[in-house]
Amino acid sequence: MFTGIVQGMGKVVKVVDEPQFRKLTIELPEGLSSNIQLGASIANNGCCLTVTAQNDQEVTFDLMQETLHKTNLSQLQANDQVNIERAAKVGDEIGGHTVSGHIVGQAVITHIVPGHQQQQIWFSIDPSWAKYILHKGFVAIDGCSLTIGEVEQDRFCVYLIPETLERTCFGHRIVDDKVNIEIDPQTQAIVDTVERVLEQRGQ
Structure with missing residues (x-):
């Protein structure tokens, strides 16, 4: 779950395209890269993605065909920016509204x-x-x-x-x-x- 309050902008550092699949590596803003576990959910331009790898501030996500079809993540190239929000924690202030990260x-x-x-x-x-x-x-x-x-x-x-x-x-x-x-x-x-x-x- 997310709150719709963007915490910062991440920078695309690497894109690897394969047939109907994409690996996307994002450099997270300062302060948002700590305590990330593999499998954690992070919203990129509002799309809930699963962390598959991390190297310091850089995190990697796997994008399936459905994600590429429905979102603007298919258009991203190196040095582009994305809105970033870490998943909400119990007790966090919800200043926006409840957001699932499922793009229509x-x-x-x-x-x-x-x-x-x-x-x-x-x-x-x-x-x-x-x-x-x-x-x-x-x-x-x-x-x-x-x-x-x-x-x-x-x-x-x-x-x-x-x-x-x-x-x-x-x-x-x-x-x-x-x-x-x-x-x-x-x-x-x-x-x-x-x-x-x-x-x-x-x-």
Whole structure:
């Protein structure tokens, strides 16, 4: 389990591609590489990955075909950066919302509106997810727990403060970049339940 509070940015130091498989080695930010056991879970751009090897601050993950298909981790190259969050511990403060690290797919940045104290970013989404994207609801984008701003059919926006832009990869994102999306599971459960009840009632 994760909280959606990005702890820092890791740097891609090595990518090894094989047929339908990828080994990804990330240099973790200072202070996040201690007490890691093989098999531990670390979120990379919001995707829960299992540690298969470690060498000081560098950790390696194995990415299967399903992960490569659904996430932007397939597009990473050496020196790229990823949002990093270690798994939550019992007693940790949850400042975002509960995040599983299971990505449903990718959204595309369509518009960036800069501002003095905030930046607005618009994303286009798969129409099948639109019913889960609600004004003032939660969504995890590249592992960052964010409050949904405006919603318009198959697109939505979020507002980012300078601190978020500095601590995450959002400060480097540009139009047409793809980002990982995890919808809020509580929102999904409520929407799906209401739809099922209405269907049973013939409405």
